[in-house]
Amino acid sequence: MIGGSISRWTMTYFAAAVTWLLAALALMVVGIGHPAADLAAPDTLVLVHVVCIGWLSIAMCGALFQFVPVLIARPLFSERWALPALALLTAGLISLLAGFMALGGRLPSAPWLLPLGAVLLVTGFGLVVVDLGLTAWQRPTGPARFVLVGLASLCTTVAFGTVFAFALAGWAGRIGEVVLARGIPLHAIAGLGGWLTLTAMGVSYRLLSMFMLAPDVDDRQSRLTLAVGALAIAATVAGGAAAIGFQAGLNTVLAIAALLGLVCAILYGRDLAGIFRTRKRRHLELNMRMALLSFASLAGTGLLGIALVSTRTLPTHVGALAFLAVFGWLSGLVLAKLYKIVAFLTWLETYGPVMGRAPTPRVQDLVAERRATKWFSIYYASVWMGTFALLAGEPNVFRMAAAAMAVGVVGIVHEIIRIRRLEDVTSSLRLPAGAVAPHLLFAKT
Amino acid sequence: MTAYLDVDARPILRSGGEPFSVIMAALERLEKGQGLRLYAPFKPVPLFAVMADRGFAHSERALDGGEWEVLFTPVEAKAETGSPSGENAPFAPWPQPIMELDNRDLDPPEPMVRILAAAEKLGPGETLSSLLSREPVFLFPQLERRGFRWLGGFRPDGATYELTVRAPS
Numbered sequence: 016m017i018g019g020s021i022s023r024w025t026m027t028y029f030a031a032a033v034t035w036l037l038a039a040l041a042l043m044v045v046g047i048g049h050p051a052a053d054l055a056a057p058d059t060l061v062l063v064h065v066v067c068i069g070w071l072s073i074a075m076c077g078a079l080f081q082f083v084p085v086l087i088a089r090p091l092f093s094e095r096w097a098l099p100a101l102a103l104l105t106a107g108l109i110s111l112l113a114g115f116m117a118l119g120g121r122l123p124s125a126p127w128l129l130p131l132g133a134v135l136l137v138t139g140f141g142l143v144v145v146d147l148g149l150t151a152w153q154r155p156t157g158p159a160r161f162v163l164v165g166l167a168s169l170c171t172t173v174a175f176g177t178v179f180a181f182a183l184a185g186w187a188g189r190i191g192e193v194v195l196a197r198g199i200p201l202h203a204i205a206g207l208g209g210w211l212t213l214t215a216m217g218v219s220y221r222l223l224s225m226f227m228l229a230p231d232v233d234d235r236q237s238r239l240t241l242a243v244g245a246l247a248i249a250a251t252v253a254g255g256a257a258a259i260g261f262q263a264g265l266n267t268v269l270a271i272a273a274l275l276g277l278v279c280a281i282l283y284g285r286d287l288a289g290i291f292r293t294r295k296r297r298h299l300e301l302n303m304r305m306a307l308l309s310f311a312s313l314a315g316t317g318l319l320g321i322a323l324v325s326t327r328t329l330p331t332h333v334g335a336l337a338f339l340a341v342f343g344w345l346s347g348l349v350l351a352k353l354y355k356i357v358a359f360l361t362w363l364e365t366y367g368p369v370m371g372r373a374p375t376p377r378v379q380d381l382v383a384e385r386r387a388t389k390w391f392s393i394y395y396a397s398v399w400m401g402t403f404a405l406l407a408g409e410p411n412v413f414r415m416a417a418a419a420m421a422v423g424v425v426g427i428v429h430e431i432i433r434i435r436r437l438e439d440v441t442s443s444l445r446l447p448a449g450a451v452a453p454h455l456l457f458a459k460t
Numbered sequence: 461m462t463a464y465l466d467v468d469a470r471p472i473l474r475s476g477g478e479p480f481s482v483i484m485a486a487l488e489r490l491e492k493g494q495g496l497r498l499y500a501p502f503k504p505v506p507l508f509a510v511m512a513d514r515g516f517a518h519s520e521r522a523l524d525g526g527e528w529e530v531l532f533t534p535v536e537a538k539a540e541t542g543s544p545s546g547e548n549a550p551f552a553p554w555p556q557p558i559m560e561l562d563n564r565d566l567d568p569p570e571p572m573v574r575i576l577a578a579a580e581k582l583g584p585g586e587t588l589s590s591l592l593s594r595e596p597v598f599l600f601p602q603l604e605r606r607g608f609r610w611l612g613g614f615r616p617d618g619a620t621y622e623l624t625v626r627a628p629s
Binding site for chain 1: 505565567568569570572573576577578579580593594595597598601602605619
């Protein structure tokens with residue numbers, strides 16, 4: 016079929032992702048992982064991977080299964096791979112987490128858990144990358160290019176992670192040990208910067224211009240933003256690998272990458288400003304206002320990074336920097352866009368078949384923005400509070416902030432479930448003849 | 461060796477015209493076994509399905525400046541199964557649109573709602589046209605499910621998408 020049909024398993028991905036986010040918040044509230052534990056401690060590794068794989072990567076994959084076909088106006092290479100990929104990712108993540116817990120003495124020693132988790136994750140992400148990659152490759156223009164670079168970065172991240180997993184099990188030999196000892200920054204930058212950030216940027220270009228009636232960002236302009244971002248990741252990975260190979264310091268490589276990353280963020284800011292300036296739709300919906308807070312958090316991450324480097328306190332506060340990037344920028348953007356995407360897809364699935372034949376509600380009739388505003392405000396305020404708590408070295412304040420974040424997220428998720436169940440639609444319009452109520456966890460079409 | 465008849469849709473689209481009827485007229489002039497070579501300022505994806513129905517396989521090649529050359533080659537096996545003609549045959553030129561909508565300044569997904577509402581009012585075989593600011597990717601599956609045909613593409617400025625929808629006969 017030509018064009019954008021509804022991806023069957025996107026809601027399933029979102030539900031799995033949100034479950035992992037709630038699990039991560041529970042860990043933070045209880046005080047497992049950083050800041051209670053060291054950044055490299057097994058408990059922190061559990062927390063970091065719940066957030067980065069369970070929440071962000073799974074949410075991103077679910078969104079891409081829906082939006083890559085829309086970006087390029089071609090059908091997905093294979094719809095049937097999506098659910099097996101989710102099962103593999105979930106099983107792989109659980110095995111990986113169990114391996115970290117065994118490493119920290121929370122479970123009996125079982126060195127094979129980490130390599131098993133890595134293999135399952137490689138297979139799961141492999142299915143995602145091939146499926147989305149072959150789809151995007153058909154028409155690699157504009158935002159689809161960001162997705163391709165993001166997928167390449169995902170491969171790099173997973174490759175490093177696999178080496179680490181085998182090295183921790185003692186199965187990777189001398190080279191594996193060396194890569195494990197020094198390669199962690201490369202793994203983190205490729206994952207957070209390349210995969211999650213560049214992909215989020217690419218998708219946001221199209222979503223923002225589509226929902227605000229703005230012309231697409233000029234191709235040459237966004238290509239420059241992407242080129243600088245891709246260069247930052249390539250410099251990190253290639254330069255970092257060379258530095259590790261020649262037993263040289265990583266600082267020069269990381270400094271160059273940071274500089275390029277900063278330039279990329281500034282260029283992205285310029286592109287966004289262009290979209291907001293040229294938009295025909297003056298009124299900003301909630302998801303756009305909340306996305307602005309996420310962009311502000313990205314800018315804040317950049318400024319905080321500069322401040323920490325210039326005061327030579329980056330090593331002490333790298334946790335706070337990563338926290339702001341992950342929860343202010345990435346998670347904030349994903350939550351804001353989830354709120355809109357779920358409403359739009361639910362509307363399309365339910366009312367598409369009867370549109371023009373019976374009166375149907377507008378997309379905005381599915382949401383209750385005033386109620387949701389409150390939960391988003393609580394979320395962002397507590398993320399910023401958590402960042403300050405980490406900077407100030409106040410673990411108890413951080414746990415309070417995490418609890419407040421959890422309240423915000425539970426509120427947002429509750430709103431999203433209400434959207435999916437059409438609970439805010441006037442009863443006279445809710446289910447016109449011929450319309451079928453959507454299932455909470457998957458699309459029926 | 462297949463011989464091809466050339467149709468250049470680029471000047472027609474550039475002057476704001478609708479090339480569909482020209483393409484269909486050219487098809488009628490084709491001799492048995494002859495193919496069609498089309499030049500277009502965009503990849504004419506909707507046409508592929510229409511041509512496949514008529515027994516033509518396509519192969520496309522990107523030219524400079526975002527333009528495309530598409531070869532439509534008759535597939536012998538299909539061509540010999542007799543002509544699936546009928547009133548809805550895409551060979552016949554489409555009639556002039558009875559409605560012209562300008563949906564460029566509407567919030568999404570309002571253009572889709574209006575086009576579907578208007579399409580439901582079309583009589584058998586009638587057409588409507590609409591201007592849009594994007595390719596309406598979510599509209600296509602809905603049109604297809606309802607048995608409508610469509611043709612669309614961006615104008616050379618790249619900012620306006622022109623869509624023609626035809627009701628089933």
